[in-house]
Amino acid sequence: MSPRFFLRLRIIGAGVVCAMFLAGCGNAPKRADEQTAEDAYAEARNDLENGAYDAAIRNLSRVEALGGGTLISQQALLDKAYAQWKSGEREAAVTTLDRFVKFHPSSPAYDYALYLRGLVNFNDDLGLLGRISRQDLSERDQQASRDSFQSFKLLTEQFPDSKYTPDARIRMAYIVNALAAHEVHVARYYYRRGAFLAAANRAQRAVSDFQNAPAAEEALYIMARSYDRLGLDELRDGADRVLKLNFPDSRFLRDGLLAPDRAWWQFW
DSSP states (O other), rough: OOOGGGGTTSSSSOOOOHHHHHHHHSOOOOGGOOOOOHHHHHHHHHHHHHOOOOHHHHHHHHHHHHTTTSSSHHHHHHHHHHHHHHOOOHHHHHHHHHHHHOOOOTTTHEEEEEHHHHHHHHOOOOOHHHHHTTTTTTGGGOOHHHHHHHHHHHHHHHHHTTTHHHHHHEEEEEEEEHHHHHHHHHHHHHHHHTTTHHHHHHHHHHHHHHSSSSSSHHHHHHHHHHHHHHTHHHHHHHHHHHHHHEEEEEEHHHOSSSSOOTTTTTTO
16 A cells, blocks of 8 residues: 555645645745745655655654644654555654654654554665565564554554454464564574574463464474484473464475575575
């Protein structure tokens, strides 16, 4: 779902916006010290629509200063967060949205603020280096994913009928699977290096916290094999029973842990 919120104008009435553009069509640009909040916002909207995010951020900051807590300044705050996100300033965007959430809890755009904060922290793009190295999303630091989940969770709980809630629920499911895969990735790392107790504990966390995630299958297998290497036969048999009961056709029972897929630049 494309979050082009600034095109929808949830806060500012369409009539006000049209009036701003009509008034600006026949006038020369005003100096910064002569601008009203509406003038600055009209420029910022033009910047946003043209992808000039740095210029938009400057103009939207001016709208905030001129608007003084009005509806147009609230709109500017949300658009500024969007522009910061699109220009790669994730931390700045989160800070801007945190400010909006704190100071405008009764805003009609509060649901969108939660949704956008979730999107800003929801990073499903590995980037060029990640693709070259075949890095998986589960291998990355997951704090941003946890923050994203919390924002989406607040949205779905407080605004179950919001237009953004269906997409938020889909993203929450994705995040849960990614977090589970991350735990299993760490467990697998420990297991392959002989740290069997650490592997078992991390796999146990994946199973207990993310029971319905696909990664639970491998987590159970790592638990069973780790307990086996530790000589904990009762725990091993218990993990094996749960694995066979829930995943009777598990590929791990057939093939074990597969060798990691190496990137093209790895020669060892």
